[in-house]
Amino acid sequence: MAYSSEHCAGQEAAMIADLAVAAFPRSLVRPPLRILGAESGLPALGDYRVALVRGEAPSPAAEALAGQITQAFRDRR
Known part of the structure; x- marks a missing residue:
């Protein structure tokens, strides 16, 4: 873990700046964010x-x- 935030806005800012990949509620994913999965080499979240x-x-x-x-x-x- 390289970054931690208690608020979705902080996580979103890090992802938009290309500083992070994070588990994020699907309902909040909007451009320029995109959903990554197994095809990107990521494990299932469980x-x-x-x-x-x-x-x-x-x-x-x-x-x-x-x-x-x-x-x-x-x-x-």
Whole structure:
């Protein structure tokens, strides 16, 4: 690893400047970025897990949002 950023914008800037290749959400890949795969000599990324953490007494709105987020990730499998 040669570069680390907590924000997508930092990663995107490094990739656009041709300083990095990174795992990046497909939905955020736009020109001049492009998706690289096995044909470029890169290994598969593999599986990952996502956790949703909620407070002890979430509001109905927070519960509804959590339900929508959970369903969106289920649909992407």
